[in-house]
Amino acid sequence: MWLDPLVVRSFAFISHAHTDHARRHKEALLTPQTLALIPESRRPRGWRMLGFGETMRRGDGKVTLYPAGHMLGSAQLHFEHEGTSVLYTGDIKLRQPGGAPPTHVPRADVLILESTYGRPHFRFGDPDSTVEAIARWCRLALDSRATPVLLCHALGKTEEVMLALAPYGFEFALEKRCAPCARDYAAAGRSLPSWVELDGEPAPGRVVIAPPSGKDEIRRLGRYRTALVSGWAKDADFARLFGADATFDLSDHCDFDELVEVVERSGADQVYTVHGYTEDFARFLRRRGVRAWALEANEQLALAL
Ligand SMILES: [Zn+2]
Known part of the structure; x- marks a missing residue:
């Protein structure tokens, strides 16, 4: 075996x-x-x-x-x-x-x-406190009319972050690489908070989730802020590579x-x-x-x- x-x-x-x-x-x-x-x-x-x-x-x-x-x-x-x-x-x-x-x-x-x-x-904060900090960061961005963009891997991370943020009542928009994974997650038995797929237009009022690589679709959002959600947030060199405005050490x-x-x-x-x-x-x-x-x-x- x-x-x-x-x-x-x-x-x-x-x-x-x-x-x-x-x-x-x-x-x-x-x-x-x-x-x-x-x-x-x-x-x-x-x-x-x-x-x-x-x-x-x-x-x-x-x-x-x-x-x-x-x-x-x-x-x-x-x-x-x-x-x-x-x-x-x-x-x-x-x-x-x-x-x-x-x-x-x-x-x-x-x-x-x-x-x-x-x-x-690599020592990460308590997951509940980190989720709360992410929610606060998203809320602040939305309040200043910027789109919060969470950089998460498409399969697993994207869906778990949506579920963790569900109690805060956000609406989500997923980059096209995350969308099929979210559909599969729901089909495999875990229902997710409501979301739409990004279609090249701005997504006012929504939290956008996109994979960390390739930001073409993100640049079309107009005013936005990005946060890397990953254990690699603890590695300054690695975090800098992604050029995110903020980092959160929520890891799977x-x-x-x-x-x-x-x-x-x-x-x-x-x-x-x-x-x-x-x-x-x-x-x-x-x-x-x-x-x-x-x-x-x-x-x-x-x-x-
Ligand atoms: Zn894995």
């Missing part, structure tokens, strides 16, 4: 619908929501759907999926075989806005952890402290890191007495347990 492999495999677990994880595998294991969010052209040829908390047998092993809190359908995979267990987090987020409980981390002997923000300067990934928390809550004494600052985070864990390694290239092909 391959975990989010980058090339086509005969049996692969797809942790969530971001396109970097979706390939036309012969058979894929995924949640029904993830399948619904993968465009037809990128879907695996065959699939086995598994809901959260359901268990599937595979040979002598047992596979169970748990919510990962990263986006709709995102799952952690827990594998048990002859008394040894492995947890693969996929992209994961612990703290959730809107009073939702934090993501549950099942216990395992071996943890494979995504370490996107595995450096200590764990920050440094949440990564440490995932390790602690899993109880694992053996940790492998994937994605982002793999070496930095593995080194930090080793200093704390955890057996940890960054998984790179060929080492990713097989885990000796």
